[in-house]
Amino acid sequence: MATFSTNEFKGGLKVMFDGDPCSIIENEFVKPGKGQAFNRVKLRNLKTGRVIERTFKSGETLEGADVVDTEMQYLYNDGELWHFMVPESFEQYAADANVVGDSKKWLKEQDVCILTLYNGTPISVTPPNFVELTIVETDPGIRGDTSGGGGKPATLDTGAVVRVPLFVQTGEVIKVDTRTGEYVSRVK
Amino acid sequence: MADWRPSCPLPALKKRADVLATIRRFFSARNVLEVETPLLCRAGITDPSLHPFTTFLHQPGGSTGDRLYLQTSPEFAMKRLLAAGCGSIYQICKAFRNEESGRYHNPEFTLLEWYRVGFNLARLIDEIDALLAEICCDDLNLELSERFSYRELFREYVGADPLVASFEELAECSKIRGLPEAGELCGGDRSLWLDLLFSHLVQPSLGRSRIAFVYDYPAFLPSLARKKPDDPLVVERVEIFLEGLELGNGFYELADAVEQAERFDRDLVVRTENGLPLPAKDERLLAALRSGLPDCAGIALGLDRLLMILMRAESIDDVLAFPTARA
Numbered sequence: 001m002a003t004f005s006t007n008e009f010k011g012g013l014k015v016m017f018d019g020d021p022c023s024i025i026e027n028e029f030v031k032p033g034k035g036q037a038f039n040r041v042k043l044r045n046l047k048t049g050r051v052i053e054r055t056f057k058s059g060e061t062l063e064g065a066d067v068v069d070t071e072m073q074y075l076y077n078d079g080e081l082w083h084f085m086v087p088e089s090f091e092q093y094a095a096d097a098n099v100v101g102d103s104k105k106w107l108k109e110q111d112v113c114i115l116t117l118y119n120g121t122p123i124s125v126t127p128p129n130f131v132e133l134t135i136v137e138t139d140p141g142i143r144g145d146t147s148g149g150g151g152k153p154a155t156l157d158t159g160a161v162v163r164v165p166l167f168v169q170t171g172e173v174i175k176v177d178t179r180t181g182e183y184v185s186r187v188k
Numbered sequence: 189m190a191d192w193r194p195s196c197p198l199p200a201l202k203k204r205a206d207v208l209a210t211i212r213r214f215f216s217a218r219n220v221l222e223v224e225t226p227l228l229c230r231a232g233i234t235d236p237s238l239h240p241f242t243t244f245l246h247q248p249g250g251s252t253g254d255r256l257y258l259q260t261s262p263e264f265a266m267k268r269l270l271a272a273g274c275g276s277i278y279q280i281c282k283a284f285r286n287e288e289s290g291r292y293h294n295p296e297f298t299l300l301e302w303y304r305v306g307f308n309l310a311r312l313i314d315e316i317d318a319l320l321a322e323i324c325c326d327d328l329n330l331e332l333s334e335r336f337s338y339r340e341l342f343r344e345y346v347g348a349d350p351l352v353a354s355f356e357e358l359a360e361c362s363k364i365r366g367l368p369e370a371g372e373l374c375g376g377d378r379s380l381w382l383d384l385l386f387s388h389l390v391q392p393s394l395g396r397s398r399i400a401f402v403y404d405y406p407a408f409l410p411s412l413a414r415k416k417p418d419d420p421l422v423v424e425r426v427e428i429f430l431e432g433l434e435l436g437n438g439f440y441e442l443a444d445a446v447e448q449a450e451r452f453d454r455d456l457v458v459r460t461e462n463g464l465p466l467p468a469k470d471e472r473l474l475a476a477l478r479s480g481l482p483d484c485a486g487i488a489l490g491l492d493r494l495l496m497i498l499m500r501a502e503s504i505d506d507v508l509a510f511p512t513a514r515a
Contacts, residue, residue: 028290029288029289029290029291030290031237033434034235034237035379035387036384037237037287038383038387055367055384055388057373
């Protein structure tokens, strides 16, 4: 794998840091007028999702990480593993609960997600930004309520719980933003 | 190609023109002479942390020639003018530094540099304060400026003494303050330790809605400042900060040609150790110092960064018509 110098650290570059694959978020050049140059770098550990800040001497290098993001269709969960498929090649990958993490509550069969592969093995799953899921349980709301106001919790068919407006009922399909976990709208 | 357009909004051009006019008015009222010195210089800079652009001078029809440098600052040429007896002078010019690009750095930038004959550092600080107050009064509501010694600030924000703390102590303080990598990064290089800790832990807090002057810098940090007569560990140097940004660097100027030559030699040793190019020492500056530099204090201010603060800009590109990427 190639090595990259601090001047090549751009947002999205995948590098190895402390033994884990990381993605560069931000790279700021810091240099006193009379003094030595540094790069203050923000990285996301792709395995844990944690964001780390580290300072490097300008010109230091990190090894590149063999990390690729691949679009895959979510197939099913066998009770232990989540199975995905690359639609073009029918190639299948399995990910365990550690890798799927919080994303599991947004995974609906047939939806296309992004799997991050490190050395060919899935290390994280990113659900689509918006998913359409069915409400399996929510308190009956008061008719005539508008979408403003407090709302109520609703359990979705994937097990996720989101706050929805009072007028939304069990059995309805809603659109949810997976990045914030917030209700967006009803789906007709 | 959409990048034929300026990268700054048009009001930034207007603000720049206003600032330049204010500066010229300010110095004209004080009888400080505006001068121009070459951007293309024959002598390089020895400071190991500066990387000059180089080019070659060809005589008409020639294809080989002498190496020339784009100036990293007009300091040496202006000191030669001072030694020639021109009195107090100022200059607004471009300076060039390779390997410096980022939110606060463009490889080509605008400096205001001025020298006051007969001023000590305290008087120069008063004048900087007055000039900045005039430049900033329309856009910023600045409180009265503050003055701190480097050592006192460092102790407060880092928790250790910059001059005498052991490297273990500095590493310990860094760990507590969120820089666990500092020990490995800086090892036994005290000037690197100080550059890292000051820029990361002290500087971001400096000059919040007021100008902060920091004086009495450690003597081993590179500079062209005089040693303080009553404290050989520090030099007569001041740095100016506003909103966490370093705006400028001033000295009670070193006038001793022998000591200046020694500092050049020390720089060249560091350059040799680090495999950096070895420029010739500026013999014309040394000759000027030998002939006699009047007692003076001088300062360089980065005008692009000052404009960033006035315009509340996020990046230096937001105050430049054409940053190097679209030059």
